[in-house]
Amino acid sequence: EAQVTQNPRYLITVTGKKLTVTCSQNMNHEYMSWYRQDPGLGLRQIYYSMNVEVTDKGDVPEGYKVSRKEKRNFPLILESPSPNQTSLYFCASSLRATINQPQHFGDGTRLSIL
Amino acid sequence: GQQVMQIPQYQHVQEGEDFTTYCNSSTTLSNIQWYKQRPGGHPVFLIQLVKSGEVKKQKRLTFQFGEAKKNSSLHITATQTTDVGTYFCLHAGNNRKLIWGLGTSLAVNP
Numbered sequence: 001e002a003q004v005t006q007n008p009r010y011l012i013t014v015t016g017k018k019l020t021v022t023c024s025q026n027m028n029h030e031y032m033s034w035y036r037q038d039p040g041l042g043l044r045q046i047y048y049s050m051n052v053e054v055t056d057k058g059d060v061p062e063g064y065k066v067s068r069k070e071k072r073n074f075p076l077i078l079e080s081p082s083p084n085q086t087s088l089y090f091c092a093s094s095l096r097a098t099i100n101q102p103q104h105f106g107d108g109t110r111l112s113i114l
Numbered sequence: 115g116q117q118v119m120q121i122p123q124y125q126h127v128q129e130g131e132d133f134t135t136y137c138n139s140s141t142t143l144s145n146i147q148w149y150k151q152r153p154g155g156h157p158v159f160l161i162q163l164v165k166s167g168e169v170k171k172q173k174r175l176t177f178q179f180g181e182a183k184k185n186s187s188l189h190i191t192a193t194q195t196t197d198v199g200t201y202f203c204l205h206a207g208n209n210r211k212l213i214w215g216l217g218t219s220l221a222v223n224p
Contacts, residue, residue, distance in 0.1 A: 033212070040123075042216035043157070043202065090156055100145060102159035103204070103212075 002027045006091050006106035013081060014114050021076045021109050023091030029104070031097040032074040033058065034066065036087040037108075043090070049074055050097050081113045116141055116207050120215030128223050133190040135218035137203035146186040147204040148177060151217070157202060160188075193222050 004025045013019055025032065033048035035058075045058030049068040063085055065077040074093075078085060089109045094101035120137045127133055137146060145164045149157040161170055163179035163186060170177045174197075176189040190197055203215040 040216070043214045045212060045214075048212075092157075097206075100162060100164065101206075102147065102162065103149070103157070105156040105158070108156050 002104070004091055004093055004104050004106040006089075006109050008109060009107060010110045012112040012114065015082055016080050019078050019081060021089060021111070023074045023076065023106060024072050025093040025104070026072065027093065027095070027104065028071065029093035029095050030071070031095070031101070032068065032091065032093045034064070034074070034076045035090045035092065036060065037090060038087050046076070048097070081111075083113050086111060086113045116205070116211075116213055118143075118203060118205050118213050118215045120203055120218055122218055123216065124219050124221070126221045126223070127193050129195060130192050133193050133197070133220055134187055135201050136185060136187045137215045138185045139205070140184070142183045143186070143205050144183070145206060146179060148188050149202045149204060150199050151202065152199040155199075193220070195222050195224050198222050
């Protein structure tokens with residue numbers, strides 16, 4: 001089944017403890033991205049990747065890192081999480097980053113940073 | 115930079131009433147996509163519009179792209195409780211940047 005898989009689905013952790021949210025897609029998509037969703041603010045893009053070894057900042061990249069060593073995986077790293085990073089996170093992928101490609105989303109990861 | 119304004123932010127309707135959400139831009143949009151996010155779920159692609167004046171239908175949902183390609187709408191006829199969720203529009207900008215509307219949250223009273 002074609003899908004985008006995120007792990008974990010839920011995480012409660014403490015300020016400063018490094019964490020990684022994994023994202024994997026099995027559709028051979030070139031384009032992958034991370035979003036955070038907060039009430040009233042819609043979907044804000046954190047980072048995106050056009051292809052392997054190519055990553056770029058989105059609208060809200062501060063406090064986050066990403067890597068794209070393989071086509072299928074695009075982990076989101078919080079080196080020193082802070083409470084303002086408490087949010088719902090989505091990974092998404094599309095075949096290419098062109099105008100007519102639908103975005104496929106993972107089920108989301110709800111992070112709580114205490 | 116390029117922006118897409120989506121209105122209204124919230125809409126509360128009685129079951130059976132119609133619902134419309136709008137996305138507007140000050141610049142020409144090459145395309146517009148629509149997504150639905152159910153409560154507790156993730157956004158799911160509904161449709162894409164690329165042609166001026168384009169109208170597409172999916173059962174009770176009607177999607178329109180304006181003649182000037184600066185606005186788009188999603189209209190739901192005779193809402194049902196299964197229509198509850200947040201509807202987003204998305205534009206892939208000239209520099210490949212993805213520009214999302216803030217979404218319209220629809221609540222339906224049974």
